[in-house]
Amino acid sequence: DTLDIYTSSKNYPVYIGNEIINQLTEKLEGYSKLYIITDKHIESLYLQTLQKYLPDKETHIFIAPNGEDAKTFSVYEECISFALQNGFDRRSVVLAFGGGAIGDLAGFVAATYMRGIPFIQIPTTILAHDSAIGGKVAINHSLGKNMVGAFYQPEFVLYDVQFLTTLPSREKRSGFAEVIKHALISDSRFLQELMEKVDSLESIPIHDMQKYLRKGMEVKANIVHLDEKERNIRAYLNFGHTLGHALEANAGYGNLTHGEAVMIGIVYALQLSKEVFQLPFSIKEFVSWLERLGYKWRIPANMDYDAVYEWMVRDKKSVSNSPTFVLLQEIGIPILQKVDQAILQKTFHLLQT
Numbered sequence: 001d002t003l004d005i006y007t008s009s010k011n012y013p014v015y016i017g018n019e020i021i022n023q024l025t026e027k028l029e030g031y032s033k034l035y036i037i038t039d040k041h042i043e044s045l046y047l048q049t050l051q052k053y054l055p056d057k058e059t060h061i062f063i064a065p066n067g068e069d070a071k072t073f074s075v076y077e078e079c080i081s082f083a084l085q086n087g088f089d090r091r092s093v094v095l096a097f098g099g100g101a102i103g104d105l106a107g108f109v110a111a112t113y114m115r116g117i118p119f120i121q122i123p124t125t126i127l128a129h130d131s132a133i134g135g136k137v138a139i140n141h142s143l144g145k146n147m148v149g150a151f152y153q154p155e156f157v158l159y160d161v162q163f164l165t166t167l168p169s170r171e172k173r174s175g176f177a178e179v180i181k182h183a184l185i186s187d188s189r190f191l192q193e194l195m196e197k198v199d200s201l202e203s204i205p206i207h208d209m210q211k212y213l214r215k216g217m218e219v220k221a222n223i224v225h226l227d228e229k230e231r232n233i234r235a236y237l238n239f240g241h242t243l244g245h246a247l248e249a250n251a252g253y254g255n256l257t258h259g260e261a262v263m264i265g266i267v268y269a270l271q272l273s274k275e276v277f278q279l280p281f282s283i284k285e286f287v288s289w290l291e292r293l294g295y296k297w298r299i300p301a302n303m304d305y306d307a308v309y310e311w312m313v314r315d316k317k318s319v320s321n322s323p324t325f326v327l328l329q330e331i332g333i334p335i336l337q338k339v340d341q342a343i344l345q346k347t348f349h350l351l352q353t
């Protein structure tokens with residue numbers, strides 16, 4: 001199955017399927033050397049599988065730390081040194097083999113090494129259906145996540161869903177939150193299908209999972225096509241992220257993964273949508289479904305409203321110091337909306353345990 005991505009800077013295909021990694025060999029024909037960036041988990045689980053399908057070319061492999069620890073200045077510098085030491089040039093290609101963290105790091109390495117060399121995404125997480133599309137690549141700064149980065153599109157994305165089977169439950173939950181987000185902002189029938197068919201994240205048939213990921217990527221691709229550089233509607237993809245980021249940034253609030261934090265933010269945004277637009281939707285039914293899937297949806301009790309408010313104001317969508325939210329007028333119809341302090345606070349306390 002192939003999905004074509006159109007952006008103003010580049011068009012490229014996303015190949016998605018089960019056990020399609022063998023297609024890699026021919027697709028790497030034109031490059032001089034291969035630069036694989038992956039992490040420790042992926043190395044031990046899948047590096048040998050990947051290596052079976054590499055063409056006979058000079059290849060160097062950089063193993064980054066797992067997860068978010070890969071997205072640091074020091075790891076980035078190591079990646080650049082590694083590239084220089086191994087003589088990579090503009091005809092070399094970077095292969096990002098891993099989840100969103102590896103995609104973000106490797107993409108930023110590719111975007112900046114010698115002012116940009118080609119890169120390819122080979123995602124291994126559910127979340128990566130989101131992060132591998134759209135061309136945002138970045139590393140973190142101590143003062144903020146993703147604060148140093150670029151818009152840089154890959155040559156192609158090869159998404160082999162066979163890799164998803166080993167994902168820990170928490171990572172499944174984290175990634176699936178973005179699938180649910182993509183449904184909420186685009187299509188009530190997609191959401192309905194998910195709510196009817198998905199009863200546990202552990203038992204989604206691989207073929208259904210592939211279908212959901214493809215749909216999620218289509219939603220993102222359509223938005224990115226219209227607004228690659230986030231001048232307007234790309235912000236819709238931030239549904240649930242205004243509060244989500246604030247929660248995620250404060251690890252003290254319970255060490256939430258990105259998607260777990262976003263899911264709490266989604267429920268908050270839905271409730272705000274009810275307050276502001278009388279959104280016709282049963283949040284009660286929705287959160288009971290979330291509970292069955294293992295999500296927490298209440299705002300943690302130890303979270304202080306004023307501290308969170310400060311974070312939300314710092315959000316990139318904020319206009320003149322007043323937090324702007326992506327709300328839903330209806331399921332599938334997002335809108336950017338400034339929300340009154342009083343409503344923000346009242347809703348916050350309503351959803352707090």
Ligand code: NAD
Pocket residue numbers: 039040041042045066067068071098099100101102104124125126127128130131132133134135136137138146163164165166167168171174175258
């Ligand atoms: P990740 O890359 O941190 O991976 C999560 C964990 O799962 C890691 O420990 C990893 O080693 C492990 N893992 C990966 N694949 C596995 C597999 N197949 N089997 C077993 N374990 C596996 O996380 P992620 O959730 O994929 O991505 C999160 C990152 O993505 C964040 O840094 C976030 O900022 C970024 N992100 C970027 C965008 C974007 O548009 N660029 C969008 C959303 C999120």
Ligand code: ZN
Pocket residue numbers: 130178241258262
């Ligand atoms: Zn997200």
